[in-house]
Amino acid sequence: MLRRVLALVRKELAGLWKDPKTRMVLLIPPLIQVFLFAYAATYDVVHAPLAIWNEDAGAESAELVRRFDFSPAFRVIAAVQSPGQARALLDAKTAAAVLHLPQDFSADLLAHRTAQVQLLVDARRSNTALMLQGYAATIVATYAAERSGGRGQVTLQTRDWFNPTLESTWFILPGLVCVLSFMMALLVAALSLARERELGTFEQLLVTPLRPIEIMIGKAIPGVVVGMVDATLVTAAALLWFRLPFRGDPLLLGLMLVLYGLGGVGIGLVLSCLAKTQQQAMLGVFVVAAPLIVLSGFAAPIENMPKLVELLSRADPVRYMLVIARGLFLQDLPVAVVLAQAWPMALIALITLGGATVTVRRAVG
Amino acid sequence: MSGTAMRLRGLVRKETKQILRDPSAILIAFLLPVVLLVVNGFGLSLDARDMRIAVVIEAPEETARGLLQAIDASPYLAAQPAPDFPAAEAALTAGRVRGILTVREDFVPRLRRDGAARGQAALAVNATDPNSARLLEGYVSGALSAWLVGEARERRRLPSGGIELAVRDWFNPELRSTAFIVPGVIAMVMTMTGTLLTALIVAREWERGTMEAMLASPAHMAELIAAKLACYFVLGMLSMAMAMALAVTVFDVPFRGSLGALGAAAALFLVFALGLGLFISTLARNQFVASQLAFLTTMMPAMMLSGMLFDIAAMPRWLQLVTFLAPARYLVSILQTLFLAGDIWPVLLPNLAGLGAAALAAIGLTLLVTRRRLD
Numbered sequence: 001m002l003r004r005v006l007a008l009v010r011k012e013l014a015g016l017w018k019d020p021k022t023r024m025v026l027l028i029p030p031l032i033q034v035f036l037f038a039y040a041a042t043y044d045v046v047h048a049p050l051a052i053w054n055e056d057a058g059a060e061s062a063e064l065v066r067r068f069d070f071s072p073a074f075r076v077i078a079a080v081q082s083p084g085q086a087r088a089l090l091d092a093k094t095a096a097a098v099l100h101l102p103q104d105f106s107a108d109l110l111a112h113r114t115a116q117v118q119l120l121v122d123a124r125r126s127n128t129a130l131m132l133q134g135y136a137a138t139i140v141a142t143y144a145a146e147r148s149g150g151r152g153q154v155t156l157q158t159r160d161w162f163n164p165t166l167e168s169t170w171f172i173l174p175g176l177v178c179v180l181s182f183m184m185a186l187l188v189a190a191l192s193l194a195r196e197r198e199l200g201t202f203e204q205l206l207v208t209p210l211r212p213i214e215i216m217i218g219k220a221i222p223g224v225v226v227g228m229v230d231a232t233l234v235t236a237a238a239l240l241w242f243r244l245p246f247r248g249d250p251l252l253l254g255l256m257l258v259l260y261g262l263g264g265v266g267i268g269l270v271l272s273c274l275a276k277t278q279q280q281a282m283l284g285v286f287v288v289a290a291p292l293i294v295l296s297g298f299a300a301p302i303e304n305m306p307k308l309v310e311l312l313s314r315a316d317p318v319r320y321m322l323v324i325a326r327g328l329f330l331q332d333l334p335v336a337v338v339l340a341q342a343w344p345m346a347l348i349a350l351i352t353l354g355g356a357t358v359t360v361r362r363a364v365g
Numbered sequence: 366m367s368g369t370a371m372r373l374r375g376l377v378r379k380e381t382k383q384i385l386r387d388p389s390a391i392l393i394a395f396l397l398p399v400v401l402l403v404v405n406g407f408g409l410s411l412d413a414r415d416m417r418i419a420v421v422i423e424a425p426e427e428t429a430r431g432l433l434q435a436i437d438a439s440p441y442l443a444a445q446p447a448p449d450f451p452a453a454e455a456a457l458t459a460g461r462v463r464g465i466l467t468v469r470e471d472f473v474p475r476l477r478r479d480g481a482a483r484g485q486a487a488l489a490v491n492a493t494d495p496n497s498a499r500l501l502e503g504y505v506s507g508a509l510s511a512w513l514v515g516e517a518r519e520r521r522r523l524p525s526g527g528i529e530l531a532v533r534d535w536f537n538p539e540l541r542s543t544a545f546i547v548p549g550v551i552a553m554v555m556t557m558t559g560t561l562l563t564a565l566i567v568a569r570e571w572e573r574g575t576m577e578a579m580l581a582s583p584a585h586m587a588e589l590i591a592a593k594l595a596c597y598f599v600l601g602m603l604s605m606a607m608a609m610a611l612a613v614t615v616f617d618v619p620f621r622g623s624l625g626a627l628g629a630a631a632a633l634f635l636v637f638a639l640g641l642g643l644f645i646s647t648l649a650r651n652q653f654v655a656s657q658l659a660f661l662t663t664m665m666p667a668m669m670l671s672g673m674l675f676d677i678a679a680m681p682r683w684l685q686l687v688t689f690l691a692p693a694r695y696l697v698s699i700l701q702t703l704f705l706a707g708d709i710w711p712v713l714l715p716n717l718a719g720l721g722a723a724a725l726a727a728i729g730l731t732l733l734v735t736r737r738r739l740d
Binding site: 019022025033036039041042044048064090091093109114116117118119120121122124125126129131133134136137138140148156157158159160162164167168170171187195277279280282283285286289290291295299300301303304305306308309312313323327330331333334337 | 389392393396397400401404405407408409410411412413414415416457458459460485486487488489490491492493494495496497498499500502503505506507509510527528529530531532533534535536537538540541542544545553557561565566569649652653654656657658659660661664665666668669670674675676678679680681684687688701702705706709711712
């Protein structure tokens with residue numbers, strides 16, 4: 001049995017490797033994507049263009065404006081004199097926010113009254129707007145605290161664990177290890193059986209001494225291999241170029257990637273069994289791949305999803321692998337937590353691969 | 366001229382029949398957008414609610430109760446009292462809570478003492494996800510300030526000489542991330558649908574040799590491409606209209622621009638996407654490579670490089686230049702503006718120009734590659 005399966009695996013891998021175009025498509029795009037996406041995926045806000053609408057002539061308002069300009073979050077780009085001008089700058093996205101200091105700002109401060117400032121924010125991008133509000137609140141509060149000598153104030157000392165400088169690449173790269181390798185494994189598996197069926201070689205495969213389960217294993221292994229190779233490439237880029245830490249056990253990551261690859265390949269093979277042509281298989285990949293990636297928590301946290309969508313995401317192997325990859329790269333995730341993610345992945349792999357095998361067996365019978 | 370018109374009419378009729386007979390085209394145009402829009406629209410949310418934080422309070426019970434109430438009053442936070450720091454730390458490491466707020470025994474005495482003393486609290490955050498970490502810090506600091514104001518009011522000692530910051534959020538006052546993500550998702554969906562329509566279907570024609578057969582007919586290559594584009598264009602526009610309707614009805618995103626501007630942007634973008642599909646299928650010659658190329662050039666770039674989720678202005682300079690090559694960015698910018706702000710021409714015009722250039726480039730490249738293939 002082993003010899004037969006190995007022969008099939010060798011044939012499948014040769015099929016992928018022989019064609020130079022296919023070979024390129026399997027290796028080059030993941031590498032290009034790592035570099036583009038790792039730098040792209042940032043929710044950071046730096047040097048947001050800020051317009052100043054200052055109706056106050058006092059030194060206090062000038063000082064507050066200076067503090068905004070010197071903060072890393074903002075840079076002052078213009079001074080406006082009217083709400084109309086402010087509106088125009090926000091509309092055209094020339095300014096991300098407008099800071100409005102009313103006439104009596106300095107006078108109020110000097111008289112120990114509560115002074116008012118207003119921040120108009122372009123909230124089209126709500127996340128950026130939230131960040132800007134936070135930065136503005138901190139700048140204003142710090143200034144107020146310094147003026148009052150700190151009395152009656154609370155300081156919050158924050159320590160960011162596992163990623164002390166809040167690097168967004170540290171967040172996105174473990175995600176890319178999962179996502180890019182998953183897409184490749186899924187693609188290879190989804191097209192494999194469908195292609196045989198379209199070309200008519202599927203029947204030839206069925207009349208060989210290979211049993212359905214052997215065919216499935218033979219078809220699954222190349223996808224897992226492709227996924228592992230791509231995962232290794234991305235991991236190497238993450239460690240060598242982006243200088244990510246790796247605090248967990250590399251062997252554990254490898255093992256989990258195999259389990260994960262089996263799940264991805266299983267989903268691909270199910271699609272492949274359902275499809276009559278490569279085109280339908282491909283369509284299936286497009287329909288499932290984007291939701292699997294989106295629901296995994298790759299770009300936006302799972303906690304934010306509506307309950308029903310969150311339930312749906314539990315059938316998504318990427319979700320579990322993401323927790324493992326992020327945990328092992330950044331924080332030496334406890335083995336118990338890793339295992340709690342491992343069994344759903346194993347279950348997904350078992351169900352999908354089992355389902356695909358049953359379909360093939362039915363084709364024989 | 367009349368020959369061209371006649372041939373075009375014939376070709377269009379042929380393509381229409383082919384589309385109607387082949388379920389995949391209909392599936393790509395209508396099923397794919399609905400699935401993608403619904404799942405991505407609900408699944409991609411940056412609105413944090415009830416972020417769980419462990420709270421370790423060593424201060425007396427009365428203060429502790431007040432603080433916990435203040436934290437729970439925030440819609441963004443959910444407090445979970447923890448007996449001691451090690452227990453909280455275990456919860457943080459296992460991902461059960463996002464942060465640990467520690468309030469020491471001398472918190473209130475220090476706060477009330479005269480002079481330069483101030484209350485101190487410490488927050489440890491699981492920063493594996495830096496965006497959530499930053500938001501969490503903001504929310505906790507907001508909750509503490511709220512508690513402080515309540516406390517001061519109770520003791521009739523309002524801090525003097527403070528500054529009050531009032532924030533007004535324009536265009537999206539409730540700060541719903543869905544409002545900017547859904548227009549972006551439409552752009553992503555249209556990139557995939559448009560490109561797939563031509564990439565998969567035409568790749569099959571090349572593989573089976575029917576494309577060569579058509580080219581051997583009296584029809585010119587340009588006519589052939591025009592006829593294909595025209596038919597899939599109609600299909601794509603219908604699909605776009607459906608996506609827009611879903612955005613407004615299901616996701617409750619306001620639409621403040623004009624339909625004319627929307628139509629122009631959609632049309633230009635579709636010509637680009639369909640052209641890209643034709644280009645890929647002509648270049649690849651077989652379905653396997655064509656589908657992989659279509660997969661790689663549409664979904665991830667449209668999600669990562671278009672500004673749909675990540676602000677292009679925050680990317681490194683060289684990458685900002687690269688994003689000009691991802692035409693989804695022009696559409697995302699246009700859609701976000703049309704939906705949330707209105708017809709702001711200084712934003713719309715440059716992006717429409719970008720879409721036009723992309724459409725021309727896609728068609729031009731296709732003509733070039735097709736000609737070369739036949740030589």
